[in-house]
Amino acid sequence: QQPVQSPQAVILREGEDAVINCSSSKALYSVHWYRQKHGEAPVFLMILLKGGEQKGHEKISASFNEKKQQSSLYLTASQLSYSGTYFCGTSYNFNKFYFGSGTKLNVKP
Amino acid sequence: DAGITQSPRHKVTETGTPVTLRCHQTENHRYMYWYRQDPGHGLRLIHYSYGVKDTDKGEVSDGYSVSRSKTEDFLLTLESATSSQTSVYFCAIRRGQMNTEAFFGQGTRLTVV
Structure with a gap:
């Protein structure tokens, strides 16, 4: 039931871009x-x-393709503060709420 | 910050003993969730509640039970703890259904020895 995320891990230098995908x-x-x-x-x-x-963050953007049942998170001009594990989450019915397996992002100087 | 607290924050227990984790919220949110977080698995849903005394199973509910007798409290019980239940447990709350974000407690690190 969990959405599937890719990649599992990303290593970037400051200023580089990254894309994290979530599919269902x-x-x-x-x-x-x-x-x-x-x-x-x-x-x-x-x-x-x-x-x-779309509602949310100023410097990070995302897309949602309903037909393909996919979403992508775009981190542009990465900063050190972007490091962490990113999760997508969704409800398949009105009550349950599932998260993906996570993508670990490491931004280096 | 959303008013959500978990207790205890850390616990070490022996195999076979019962354990109860508590999630307390001051937001009056309808939905409450329990997740476990393990390396490589992300956040997996154990149980959830959509109202007082209304609960249902998630994807990894075996060995766990829950209760919600008041809006503000959601209890997770490990009936007889096993080493495979060593994990970090997170409680989350949501005000509504589709379009409302989840707020998380700080987590409980449980070790079963």
């Missing part, structure tokens, strides 16, 4: 993105809704 075998109605710093709880970044509306 079931229809997606909305997709959430969260970031977790080491030893901390996940924190909400943004939500993408069916129909294209």
Whole structure:
């Protein structure tokens, strides 16, 4: 039931770009993105809704392809503070809420 | 910050003993979730609640039970702890369904020896 994320891990230099993908075998109605710093709880970044509306972060963007049941998170001009593990999350029904397996991002100076 | 606290934050217990983790919220949010986080598996849903006394299973519910007798509290019980339940447990809350974000507690690190 978990969405599938790729890649599992990414290493970047400051200023480089990264794309994290999230795909589902079931229809997606909305997709959430969260970031977790080491030893901390996940924190909400943004939500993408069916129909294209996007709410959330200033410097990180995302797309949502309903037909392909996929979402992608775009981190441009990476900063050291972007390091962490990124999770996508979704509801397949109205109540349950699932997260993907995570993508570990390491931004180096 | 959302008012959500987990207790205890750390616990070491022996195999075969019962363990209860508590999640307390002050936001009056309807939905509460328990996840476990293990390397390579991300956050896996154990149980969730959509109201007082309304709970249901997630994808990894075997060996766990939950209760929600008040809006603010969601308890996760390991009936007889096993080493495979060593993990970090996160509670999360959401106000509504599709379009509302989840807020997480700080996590409970449980070690079963």
